[in-house]
Amino acid sequence: xxxxxxxxxxxxxxxVMLGAAFADPLRxxxxxxxxxxxxxEKNLVVIDLRxxxxxxxxxxxxxxxxxxxxxxxxYAHASWRVPRDGISVYLPSPAQFEALVGNLGVxxxxxxxxxxxxxxxxxFGAAARVYWSFKAMGHASIxxxxxGWRDWISEKSRPLASGASAPSPAIYEAKPIPSLRxxxxxxxxxxxxxxxxxxxxxxxxxxxxxxHKAVKAFGxxxxxxxIPHSRALDANLRLKDRATLxxxxxxxxxxxxxxxxxxxxxxxxxxxxxxxILGRSETKLYDGSMLEYSLENKGPVSTTxxxxxx
Numbered sequence: 001x002x003x004x005x006x007x008x009x010x011x012x013x014x015x016v017m018l019g020a021a022f023a024d025p026l027r028x029x030x031x032x033x034x035x036x037x038x039x040x041e042k043n044l045v046v047i048d049l050r051x052x053x054x055x056x057x058x059x060x061x062x063x064x065x066x067x068x069x070x071x072x073x074x075y076a077h078a079s080w081r082v083p084r085d086g087i088s089v090y091l092p093s094p095a096q097f098e099a100l101v102g103n104l105g106v107x108x109x110x111x112x113x114x115x116x117x118x119x120x121x122x123x124f125g126a127a128a129r130v131y132w133s134f135k136a137m138g139h140a141s142i143x144x145x146x147x148g149w150r151d152w153i154s155e156k157s158r159p160l161a162s163g164a165s166a167p168s169p170a171i172y173e174a175k176p177i178p179s180l181r182x183x184x185x186x187x188x189x190x191x192x193x194x195x196x197x198x199x200x201x202x203x204x205x206x207x208x209x210x211x212h213k214a215v216k217a218f219g220x221x222x223x224x225x226x227i228p229h230s231r232a233l234d235a236n237l238r239l240k241d242r243a244t245l246x247x248x249x250x251x252x253x254x255x256x257x258x259x260x261x262x263x264x265x266x267x268x269x270x271x272x273x274x275x276x277i278l279g280r281s282e283t284k285l286y287d288g289s290m291l292e293y294s295l296e297n298k299g300p301v302s303t304t305x306x307x308x309x310x
Contacts, residue, residue, distance in 0.1 A: 025141035026111050028276050029239050032152050035113055035145060039068055039159065045110045046070040048165075049126055050117050050149060051077070065160050067115060067152060071104045072165035075116075075126040080133060081264070081287075087214075087295070089263040091181060091287050094174040097137050105167035108175075111141045118148025118237055121230040121269070128268035131276075132285050138175030144272075147238045180275075182258040182284040184292060187221065188299050196257040197224035200270040201290075205262065208303030212262040216294035219303035221260070225251040229261070229269035245273050256282040260289040 038044055048070045052058040055077045062072040073080070079100055082092045092100065106112060112134060116127040127144045134142045145152065152158055190197050199220050204210045206226040208218035220226070231248045234240050240248070249270070252259075257274055261267035264287035274283040286293075293299065 026113070026143035027141075028143055029146040030113055030143040031146050032155065032158065035067075036158055038111075041111070043109060043111050044069070044113065045104065045106050045167075046113045046115060047104060047106075047130070048072045048115045048149070049075040049080075049130060050115070051075045051126070059164075063162060063164055065153075065162055067149075068159050068161040070115065070161075070165070071167040073100070073104055075130065080126075080130050087288070087291055089287055089289060089291055091133055091136055094137065094176055097133065098172045098174050101134075102172035103167065103169050105170050106139075106172055107170040108139065108173055109141075110170075111143075112139065113143050113145055115145045115152070116148040118150030118152075120237065121233050122266070123148055124233060124237065124239075125229055125265045125269045128272040129265050132180065132268050132271055136177055136180045136285075138177055147236065151236070151238065180284055182260075182286040184286075184288060184296060184298065186284070187258060187260070187286055187293065190258055191223045194255055196252050196255055197221050198252045198257050198259045198267070198270050198274070199224040199226050200229040200259055200261040200267040201226075202228050202230070206304075212290065215262055215290045216297070217290075217301040219301040221290075221293060222300055222302045224260075224302075227252055227270055229266040232269050232273050239273075239277070242277060245277055249273055249278065253278065253280060256284075258284045258286050260286040260293075262290050264289045 046067050046069055048062055048066050050058060050061055051074045052061060055074060058074040079092060081088055082090055082096060084090050114127045114130050117123040131142055131144055199206050203226055206220045211218045227249055232239060252274055259267040259270040264285060267289055268285055271283055271285040274280040
């Protein structure tokens with residue numbers, strides 16, 4: 001029996017389509033090369049978080065150059081974190097989140113890739129916080145672009161586009177997973193319940209040598225271990241390999257953990273490493289973090305003297 005070349009081509013195309021339909025969901029980080037290979041896929045939504053002090057400047061930056069097909073949702077101005085009682089650190093409500101990501105063209109079935117500036121560890125923290133927000137709302141397929149925007153444009157052959165963000169709105173239905181989010185009450189009971197508290201801030205904040213301007217007290221939550229968020233990244237601001245992360249985050253493994261920082265931004269990186277890379281699914285993020293903890297004044301704060309020259 002003879003089969004034409006066209007027949008085999010059709011079979012190959014069907015296999016590719018079936019493979020795409022049943023591909024594993026995204027998780028963790030995605031390399032620039034892997035993202036480039038997927039550009040143009042119908043199910044892919046690339047969200048560019050690049051920010052500026054002024055919203056207009058962030059929009060202009062995106063219009064000038066971005067990954068083809070990307071949509072823009074400035075981390076500082078797009079309501080990824082919402083205020084409650086005057087504190088702008090909290091996870092949006094399901095309805096708020098549905099409106100935000102639905103207007104970006106995200107459906108529950110979308111493969112979402114988050115793009116950050118790639119300028120420093122804080123850039124990655126913004127992406128990790130958005131990633132956690134998606135996970136907390138029950139989204140299955142999401143990844144962070146490893147190295148961010150800076151890594152993308154470092155290779156001159158990678159495609160770029162210009163113009164305004166033009167998403168096609170979608171209907172999004174959140175399915176919240178409360179177990180990913182820690183409350184103040186859980187933080188206060190952490191030691192009694194043998195839960196590790198993981199402070200993702202730089203050591204100067206942990207020790208009490210300095211503090212965030214909105215945080216009421218110097219120092220850290222008693223019993224917390226210090227794992228600065230910057231440990232997650234290498235010199236090129238890419239995520240370190242798993243073996244290195246296992247070593248660098250060893251103080252927080254072996255039991256349930258709650259990651260925190262000042263406003264739930266840096267701590268999101270520690271949550272990301274523990275949960276999404278090291279597979280510690282019992283890890284939570286305390287989005288209220290030191291800002292809520294210190295203002296509520298329901299628990300003590302510890303300080304340690306900074307090491308000389310640190």
